Amino acid sequence: MKIECITLYHLDMPLVHPFETSFGLETRRECLLLAAQAEGLTGWGECVATNRPSYSYETIGTARHVLKNFLIPSVLGKDWDQIGDILAAIQWIRGHPMAKAALQAAAWDLVAQSEGVSLGVKLAEPYQEGPKDRVKVGVSIGIQPTIDDTLARIGDFLSQGFTRIKLKIKPDWDLNLIRAVREVFPQITLMVDANSAYTLTDTPLIRQLDEFKLLMIEQPLAHDDIFQHSKLQQEIQTPLCLDESIKTPDQAEWALEMDACRIINIKPGRVGGFWESRQIHDLCRDKGIPVWCGGMLETGVGRAANLALASLPNFTLPGDIGPTRRYWEDDVVEEEFCLNPEDSTITIPEKPGLGVSVSFERLERFLLSREEYQV
Numbered sequence: 506m507k508i509e510c511i512t513l514y515h516l517d518m519p520l521v522h523p524f525e526t527s528f529g530l531e532t533r534r535e536c537l538l539l540a541a542q543a544e545g546l547t548g549w550g551e552c553v554a555t556n557r558p559s560y561s562y563e564t565i566g567t568a569r570h571v572l573k574n575f576l577i578p579s580v581l582g583k584d585w586d587q588i589g590d591i592l593a594a595i596q597w598i599r600g601h602p603m604a605k606a607a608l609q610a611a612a613w614d615l616v617a618q619s620e621g622v623s624l625g626v627k628l629a630e631p632y633q634e635g636p637k638d639r640v641k642v643g644v645s646i647g648i649q650p651t652i653d654d655t656l657a658r659i660g661d662f663l664s665q666g667f668t669r670i671k672l673k674i675k676p677d678w679d680l681n682l683i684r685a686v687r688e689v690f691p692q693i694t695l696m697v698d699a700n701s702a703y704t705l706t707d708t709p710l711i712r713q714l715d716e717f718k719l720l721m722i723e724q725p726l727a728h729d730d731i732f733q734h735s736k737l738q739q740e741i742q743t744p745l746c747l748d749e750s751i752k753t754p755d756q757a758e759w760a761l762e763m764d765a766c767r768i769i770n771i772k773p774g775r776v777g778g779f780w781e782s783r784q785i786h787d788l789c790r791d792k793g794i795p796v797w798c799g800g801m802l803e804t805g806v807g808r809a810a811n812l813a814l815a816s817l818p819n820f821t822l823p824g825d826i827g828p829t830r831r832y833w834e835d836d837v838v839e840e841e842f843c844l845n846p847e848d849s850t851i852t853i854p855e856k857p858g859l860g861v862s863v864s865f866e867r868l869e870r871f872l873l874s875r876e877e878y879q880v
């Protein structure tokens with residue numbers, strides 16, 4: 506197969522609810538979608554870089570630059586059959602995993618469509634177990650104005666059927682919050698995500714969280730650290746989960762060897778694509794470490810892809826893959842993802858490839874710019 510044309514769509518979409526983390530408040534989401542055309546098929550990928558280098562050094566600007574000048578010219582018009590061929594063509598490019606993952610996702614979508622199978626089935630080829638048809642999901646709640654607001658939001662999500670609640674924390678928005686939540690909701694499956702807001706000197710405070718029986722503490726320390734997380738893990742009982750710190754399969758291996766975490770959050774954009782995601786999944790599986798699929802406030806394109814990935818066997822913990830309505834009034838895909846309230850899951854599309862159809866009318870509505878590259 507040959508990719509004849511790649512189009513980048515830079516979009517600006519309003520979020521239904523503002524989302525606040527330790528690195529700031531987001532009320533809108535700029536998104537970059539990539540469409541690759543080959544043999545009459547169109548494969549889609551979402552680049553999860555944001556407009557500021559806060560979660561990662563990548564931005565929509567750097568991703569567009571790297572895609573336009575290096576990634577797209579490395580694959581456009583070249584013959585390829587398998588994902589490995591795409592990886593070989595771009596492996597000379599260092600870093601920029603989010604830009605790479607968008608291209609890789611579109612290639613997977615093309616391969617799955619050309620074989621007439623869903624992305625989940627394609628990704629699950631190496632495993633004995635087939636992919637699941639629905640994926641357990643939880644909800645990630647940003648920093649709220651008050652503790653009472655947080656309690657109200659948790660109550661609301663529980664009544665919708667979510668059974669795992671993740672709260673964003675940061676210094677001075679931690680112990681009192683979690684204590685209050687546990688008083689009202691003593692039994693719920695609860696976890697926290699600090700997005701690197703603490704340092705090792707906060708160990709005594711973090712240790713106090715042990716009392717609240719959290720499912721895990723996600724990324725308390727620096728975004729590029731593994732060593733100090735391993736020191737922290739030895740001082741506390743609650744499992745640590747690494748997000749930002751795991752950017753490659755090698756780093757996942759080092760983290761497990763150092764007991765720096767007992768759970769890993771896999772985001773395909775952070776690690777360079779589904780291929781690398783699967784490598785981390787396999788490594789964790791061999792070591793008895795559970796993984797789950799993280800989220801980056803994706804549109805329906807990235808959401809469908811995350812659902813397919815999360816259907817693999819070692820994704821045993823609920824993913825941050827919310828239903829469409831949690832993020833968007835109008836999504837860029839026709840299909841709406843809804844929560845199955847009886848088991849806190851979302852059903853994975855069954856159609857070939859990603860299994861969703863992008864609405865060009867909605868793309869137009871949110872479009873900031875469009876760039877097309879042809880052979």
Ligand code: OSB
Pocket residue numbers: 560645698700748799800801802803825826827
């Ligand atoms: O750390 O997991 C994170 C959103 C943007 C950037 C980083 C993170 C998040 C989330 C949201 O937690 C998860 C979602 O998409 O619902």
Ligand code: MG
Pocket residue numbers: 698700723724748749770799
């Ligand atoms: Mg996180």
